[in-house]
Amino acid sequence: MDVYVLRNFLAIAEHGNMTHAAEALHISQSALSMQVKRLEGELGKQLFVRHSRHLALTDEGQLLKQRAETIVGLMDKTVAEFHALDELGGGEIRAGCAESHLIGRFARAFASFREDYPRVRIDITSGGTDQVLGLLARDEIDLAIIVEPPHLDRYHFIEVPGTDEWGAVVRADDPLAELGEVTVDDLVGRELHISRQSLTEDLPRWAGPRLGELRFLGHYNLAYNGAVFVREGLGVLLTFRHLIDCHPGSGLYFRPLSPPLRNKMFIVWQKNQVFTPIVQRFVEHLTAVLGRAGHVGLTAEHGDTAGGEVASEKAGRKGGKPAP
Known part of the structure; x- marks a missing residue:
């Protein structure tokens, strides 16, 4: 299965039209149609349902689309990483972030890092802890920023100061x-x-x-x-x-x-993670900047209820509206 063919398959799925996809890819419609036929023959499944004005993915086509996106994404990432080996001053750092005002500490650390590496870029994906850890497991991001304690058997981490x-x-x-x-x-x-x-x-x-x-x-x-x-x-x-x-x-x-x-916030990465040189330098920078005040490698207690049992209503809680 050729990555080139998978890219073209994804283009057809995106456009929903063989002619439009062929124009976007700058190849003939007949050549593109032949690629689809060969791909369907290789997999033994029909990938598209042909309607009068558009193409729709079959269930098998939807499955291939998911797999093709992962394969093509990993291929692009691999190529970018090898290019980055010769470009230590640049490259991209990919992070998945849960919502937290403590992200400001991460942003300030990145800002200070750029003083030494001004060509570095950042790619941020927002989502819940489960979402960003899923991206990390699939190697689609380098670092996950989460708001619950990490599993020590899976991750290295930095505890971000504050709550x-x-x-x-x-x-x-x-x-x-x-x-x-x-x-x-x-x-x-x-x-x-x-x-x-x-x-x-x-x-x-x-x-x-x-x-x-x-x-x-x-x-x-x-x-x-x-x-x-x-x-x-x-x-x-x-x-x-x-x-x-x-x-x-x-x-x-x-x-x-x-x-x-x-809640506490943690920056985590997989124990078997292989970083590009620029990401490795950034992790070292994060450890130096945040690790002094935070915690590196050992889990701290995750938040608290700072009062244990649910308290009874306090006297004097009502009475002029407090500031927002």
Whole structure:
């Protein structure tokens, strides 16, 4: 199976039309059609269903598309890495990042790294911890930035200094905006938004056995999208401080959870990872810059509930609306 043919197959799948794909690839339609026939013959499966005006992938075609994207991507990555061997001052660093204001520390480390390597580039993919670790496992990124403890048998890591604080994002006209902090009691009976990962990994540390009393309207991948629903009067968003614009005049308020719930952030890479020279230098730079204040190679405790049991309602929680 030729990578060149796989690239052409992906072009046909993208355009959904043999003629348009051939024009984009600058080859004849007959040559492209012959490649598809040979590919179908090699695999013993039909890859496209031919309609009057377009081509649609069969189930087998969809499977090949997924595999071809991976194969072509790895081929391009391999070529780029070998080119980078002779270009230590440049090259690309690929990172997958969970949402956190602590990403600022990573960005500042990259900025200082560029002082010595001004031609280096950064490619950032945003997603939840499961998503970015999946990319790391498939060698589609060099580093994963996650907000839960890494598995010591799989990863080397740097613990990023600082923590993310959990809270509730609500509209200005929501009764919760009048509170200084939010407890489980305050959220019972409310419709909540939270990421699926945090629902299983983080919220149980805070709500404990009362988790079953909470009702969830929806799940989000990026907190911004959850905030859009909150602005429309649809529920309460549970997320980290600093991710959503809650400045005065924004119409939204952030209220911290009580007892506090916090997460640590980690930069991880696989133990068997083979880096390009520029990525290796960057990891060494990260270790020097963040490792002094953070933790390299040994897992620290992942956040806490800083008060253990869910606290009873504190006296004096109500009474003039606190600042957003």
